[in-house]
Amino acid sequence: xxxxxxQTIDKDxxxxxxxxxxKEILFKQADLLAYDCDxxxxxxxxxxxxxxxxxxxxxxxxxxxxxxxxxPFLARGAGTGLSGGAIPLNGExxxxxxxxxxxxxxxxxxxxxxxxxxxxxxxxxxxxxDKGYYYAPDPSSxxxxxxxxxxxxxxxxxxxxxxxxxxNHILGLEVVMPSGEIIDISTNGVLDLPGYDLLGLLTGSExxxxxxxxxxxxxxxxxxxxxxxxxxxxxxxxxxxxVSDIISSGIVPAALEMMDKIAIEGVESAAFPVxxxxxIEALLLIEVDGISVGITxxxxxxxxxxxxxxxxxxxxxxxxxxxGRWWANxxxxxxxxxxxxxxxxVQDGVIPRxxxxxxxxxxxxxxxxxxxxxxxxxxxGDGNLHPLVLFDARQPGQTEKALAAGSECLxxxxxxxxxxxxxxxxxxxxxEEMRFVFTExxxxxxxxxxxxxxxxxxxxxxxxxxxxxxxxEVKKEMKNGREAFA
Amino acid sequence: xxLRETELKGEPTCHTNSLSNYLWSDPPDEHKWxxxxxxxxxxxxxxxxEQTGQEQHSPRGRVHxxxxxxxxxxxxxxxxxxxxxxxxxxxxxxxACPADVDVGGLIxxxxxxxRQAMPLKGWRGMTSKFLLEGLFPHQSxxxxxxxxxxxxxxxxxxxxxxxxxxxxxxPKHLVEMEAIMPAIGTPVQKKxxxxxxxxxxxxxxxxxAMLTGCIMDVMFSDINQSTxxxxxxxxxxxxxPKNQTCCGALHVHAGxxxxxxxxxxxxxxxxxxxxxxxxxxxxxxxxxxxYPELFREEPEWREKAEEFAQKVEDISKYLYDTGYEKPxxxxxxxxxxxxxxxxxxxxxxxxxPRDLLINIPGVEMVHxxxxxxxxxxxxxYNITNPEMAGAVLESKMEHVPEDVExxxxxxxxxxxxxxxxxxxxxRNQKIVHTVQLLDxxxxxxxxxERGNNGEKEHAND
Numbered sequence: 001x002x003x004x005x006x007q008t009i010d011k012d013x014x015x016x017x018x019x020x021x022x023k024e025i026l027f028k029q030a031d032l033l034a035y036d037c038d039x040x041x042x043x044x045x046x047x048x049x050x051x052x053x054x055x056x057x058x059x060x061x062x063x064x065x066x067x068x069x070x071x072p073f074l075a076r077g078a079g080t081g082l083s084g085g086a087i088p089l090n091g092e093x094x095x096x097x098x099x100x101x102x103x104x105x106x107x108x109x110x111x112x113x114x115x116x117x118x119x120x121x122x123x124x125x126x127x128x129x130d131k132g133y134y135y136a137p138d139p140s141s142x143x144x145x146x147x148x149x150x151x152x153x154x155x156x157x158x159x160x161x162x163x164x165x166x167x168n169h170i171l172g173l174e175v176v177m178p179s180g181e182i183i184d185i186s187t188n189g190v191l192d193l194p195g196y197d198l199l200g201l202l203t204g205s206e207x208x209x210x211x212x213x214x215x216x217x218x219x220x221x222x223x224x225x226x227x228x229x230x231x232x233x234x235x236x237x238x239x240x241x242x243v244s245d246i247i248s249s250g251i252v253p254a255a256l257e258m259m260d261k262i263a264i265e266g267v268e269s270a271a272f273p274v275x276x277x278x279x280i281e282a283l284l285l286i287e288v289d290g291i292s293v294g295i296t297x298x299x300x301x302x303x304x305x306x307x308x309x310x311x312x313x314x315x316x317x318x319x320x321x322x323x324g325r326w327w328a329n330x331x332x333x334x335x336x337x338x339x340x341x342x343x344x345x346v347q348d349g350v351i352p353r354x355x356x357x358x359x360x361x362x363x364x365x366x367x368x369x370x371x372x373x374x375x376x377x378x379x380x381g382d383g384n385l386h387p388l389v390l391f392d393a394r395q396p397g398q399t400e401k402a403l404a405a406g407s408e409c410l411x412x413x414x415x416x417x418x419x420x421x422x423x424x425x426x427x428x429x430x431x432e433e434m435r436f437v438f439t440e441x442x443x444x445x446x447x448x449x450x451x452x453x454x455x456x457x458x459x460x461x462x463x464x465x466x467x468x469x470x471x472x473e474v475k476k477e478m479k480n481g482r483e484a485f486a
Numbered sequence: 487x488x489l490r491e492t493e494l495k496g497e498p499t500c501h502t503n504s505l506s507n508y509l510w511s512d513p514p515d516e517h518k519w520x521x522x523x524x525x526x527x528x529x530x531x532x533x534x535x536e537q538t539g540q541e542q543h544s545p546r547g548r549v550h551x552x553x554x555x556x557x558x559x560x561x562x563x564x565x566x567x568x569x570x571x572x573x574x575x576x577x578x579x580x581x582a583c584p585a586d587v588d589v590g591g592l593i594x595x596x597x598x599x600x601r602q603a604m605p606l607k608g609w610r611g612m613t614s615k616f617l618l619e620g621l622f623p624h625q626s627x628x629x630x631x632x633x634x635x636x637x638x639x640x641x642x643x644x645x646x647x648x649x650x651x652x653x654x655x656x657p658k659h660l661v662e663m664e665a666i667m668p669a670i671g672t673p674v675q676k677k678x679x680x681x682x683x684x685x686x687x688x689x690x691x692x693x694x695a696m697l698t699g700c701i702m703d704v705m706f707s708d709i710n711q712s713t714x715x716x717x718x719x720x721x722x723x724x725x726x727p728k729n730q731t732c733c734g735a736l737h738v739h740a741g742x743x744x745x746x747x748x749x750x751x752x753x754x755x756x757x758x759x760x761x762x763x764x765x766x767x768x769x770x771x772x773x774x775x776x777y778p779e780l781f782r783e784e785p786e787w788r789e790k791a792e793e794f795a796q797k798v799e800d801i802s803k804y805l806y807d808t809g810y811e812k813p814x815x816x817x818x819x820x821x822x823x824x825x826x827x828x829x830x831x832x833x834x835x836x837x838x839p840r841d842l843l844i845n846i847p848g849v850e851m852v853h854x855x856x857x858x859x860x861x862x863x864x865x866x867y868n869i870t871n872p873e874m875a876g877a878v879l880e881s882k883m884e885h886v887p888e889d890v891e892x893x894x895x896x897x898x899x900x901x902x903x904x905x906x907x908x909x910x911x912x913r914n915q916k917i918v919h920t921v922q923l924l925d926x927x928x929x930x931x932x933x934x935e936r937g938n939n940g941e942k943e944h945a946n947d
Contacts, residue, residue, distance in 0.1 A: 030560055033542075033551055033559065034541040034544070039526055096539065143582070144527050144529040271583060271584050272584065335527055335585050338522055343523065
């Protein structure tokens with residue numbers, strides 16, 4: 001049956017099916033629609049096809065075929081990205097890596113593991129937890145997102161305050177270059193190799209320089225002890241000040257998270273409520289870990305700081321179960337917005353911690369002016385803000401308004417000396433905002449680097465850097481956004 | 487013209503068309519998909535995504551497609567029907583979803599549209615028609631089938647069929663099911679036909695009505711008997727309303743919402759006088775609780791359905807909530823517990839059955855990883871989609887601990903499917919319903935007491 005219908009399909013799909021197998025390719029419209037966007041839903045575009053290679057060799061062959069036939073292509077993991085990095089703007093052939101999901105090896109002695117790109121982030125920790133180890137980068141989507149995608153986006157997470165983002169945990173990569181050539185850039189654990197830091201360049205390149213097919217990651221020993229504190233504040237300023245005080249007191253918490261009133265309304269209306277009071281302006285979720293000796297002292301200090309800053313209520317998790325509930329509530333925060341708004345747009349700015357109260361006030365103003373509610377969930381410890389602009393795409397004009405409001409939030413971040421993305425990547429979403437932080441020359445220098453790897457720009461074109469829009473719709477939206485902004 | 491060229495000539499894909507392609511009554515509810523923000527946290531919870539890795543077979547992919555039809559980007563045809571019907575309707579995504587999106591509800595509504603657009607044809611249509619319209623709603627026919635099966639097992643025909651190779655002409659997945667067919671007993675509907683109320687042992691504390699279920703009462707009448715036993719033992723008068731019928735879950739899962747509504751109305755009326763409706767089949771219980779969903783366009787019935795749904799309770803939750811006598815005699819066994827999807831994800835009942843089980847002295851509960859992962863039974867899914875059901879079952883069986891004697895659960899469909907699993911993968915666990923174990927413990931206690939009394943009587947001699 002498949003065969004018969006495939007004869008009426010164009011030759012590229014026939015040929016790609018020969019490489020990956022007839023069952024490992026999607027080309028019917030209903031199937032392709034499921035791939036017209038990722039976690040960033042404002043832009044949608046159908047791919048030409050979706051292929052599911054099972055090996056590095058198959059990935060390379062697909063890439064070679066695309067090159068030979070001038071077909072644009074891109075890689076996709078679980079499609080949980082929030083900046084549109086996996087959206088096929090140019091009708092790409094999507095190379096889905098979710099079938100390459102094996103854990104290839106675990107080397108406890110040298111504290112590394114080798115995984116295929118489709119391996120799900122949380123599964124790595126789950127597979128080594130019984131031996132007392134874990135994988136540190138923990139983006140909120142870790143239940144579903146793939147490590148390949150994490151490398152592309154240089155994903156962070158609640159605990160990167162102390163442990164760093166994905167790039168700090170990558171020890172080696174096997175990469176299929178945009179030409180189809182397979183290269184291996186592994187450090188074998190040597191921290192400072194001669195020559196350029198290609199690992200650093202590839203990690204976070206948002207799928208524009210190559211397709212990662214094998215990843216060596218660092219794994220860590222579980223901390224001996226861990227304690228989690230939840231603090232409720234009547235004033236955002238007090239919460240922000242407490243964040244600064246905790247860090248300046250010398251403590252480096254494993255995580256230091258903040259949610260504001262609207263965000264709390266969202267998580268409390270959704271699937272994992274924990275009973276936060278609805279009338280507080282901010283809550284802090286603070287976690288410290290390490291050797292057990294110092295922990296109690298640190299917790300005491302944190303409680304002190306919170307009290308000095310007029311905390312309404314502060315408590316320490318009494319069990320692993322309670323701690324788990326607090327984190328589930330926080331980590332499902334973005335998705336929870338669905339419970340209070342039909343659509344949302346999450347922004348991802350970074351600011352100097354000390355400017356937090358000022359920035360929040362300005363975001364408030366943006367919200368008032370645009371008439372859209374903006375919730376704030378953020379990794380307060382490292383100043384990584386996630387303003388969530390709530391809107392209803394069914395209302396004419398709201399999408400554009402939301403885009404403009406999001407862009408303004410990033411402008412504020414850039415203005416106070418921060419930047420436009422902390423962990424979600426630029427993708428489609430923040431291409432234009434790259435101009436807030438880079439000059440034309442700086443952008444050109446970077447696209448020159450891209451051209452060395454990806455000379456025909458067939459791989460994931462139209463992402464990461466501002467460029468003339470290809471899809472008329474997109475261009476129009478961006479224009480409206482910019483106009484409203486100006 | 488290639489597929490792509492066709493597309494490019496059509497509307498641009500970013501364009502939103504307000505003209506819905508759902509042309510029939512009772513379409514998927516816009517409010518249900520409005521909650522989905524496409525975050526993807528549901529992906530790993532979905533057994534069919536796990537098997538295929540393809541997003542049209544994932545919860546958010548399906549929601550996206552269902553929405554796309556309403557937006558006019560897609561029509562209700564075979565290509566749309568495929569993702570919608572490959573779904574197990576296991577509801578694991580609803581548990582995983584941060585925004586509580588009712589994916590199961592959307593799927594069932596979409597199936598209703600598909601079935602109205604394209605009535606089933608071929609052998610699948612015949613099977614479905616026979617089972618759903620000709621058999622399940624008719625008690626007398628079910629009972630006749632039960633008797634026939636009983637004859638099949640007792641007469642030696644079963645042996646002959648198995649030995650002669652007649653069995654080889656059956657499709658493989660049906661052979662697997664034949665091998666595990668439980669011994670057929672007498673339906674409680676028949677047994678208690680003359681009794682208006684089965685009185686509580688001792689003082690009556692509460693009155694409940696029981697849904698006997700269609701398959702349950704034929705294939706697993708002993709479980710219904712156990713349910714009556716544990717209810718009466720704990721002070722409940724049990725009535726079995728005569729006019730009750732099949733709950734309609736299988737029909738609604740298959741997209742036949744019209745029959746679903748008919749059955750729902752009959753049950754709502756049959757249980758009109760009851761204050762509590764007890765079920766021992768997760769799938770049925772979940773369906774009864776979701777009756778209001780069927781009447782979105784009939785407000786009067788919707789109200790009745792809502793009132794009815796409030797009365798429905800799974801046996802394990804009912805016992806847990808109202809208090810039950812903890813068995814005193816040891817039942818030395820190592821067991822594990824499988825969460826039926828429509829109990830755990832559908833009704834949020836997880837701890838209560840486990841509590842009943844671990845409170846039986848001598849029962850050692852071994853944790854099964856991924857206990858709330860679907861087994862692939864999913865109503866009649868294992869008959870209609872044997873390949874996917876088999877793959878899902880295989881992955882389920884990998885998690886069943888090696889060293890347990892029994893697997894306990896609260897749904898007849900799962901029991902059949904897990905029994906296939908045990909048989910197929912050369913395991914040796916017994917499949918039991920939670921109330922069966924509790925009933926067994928009570929019986930042993932009674933036996934022991936009778937023995938003690940006997941001894942006492944002897945001593946008195």
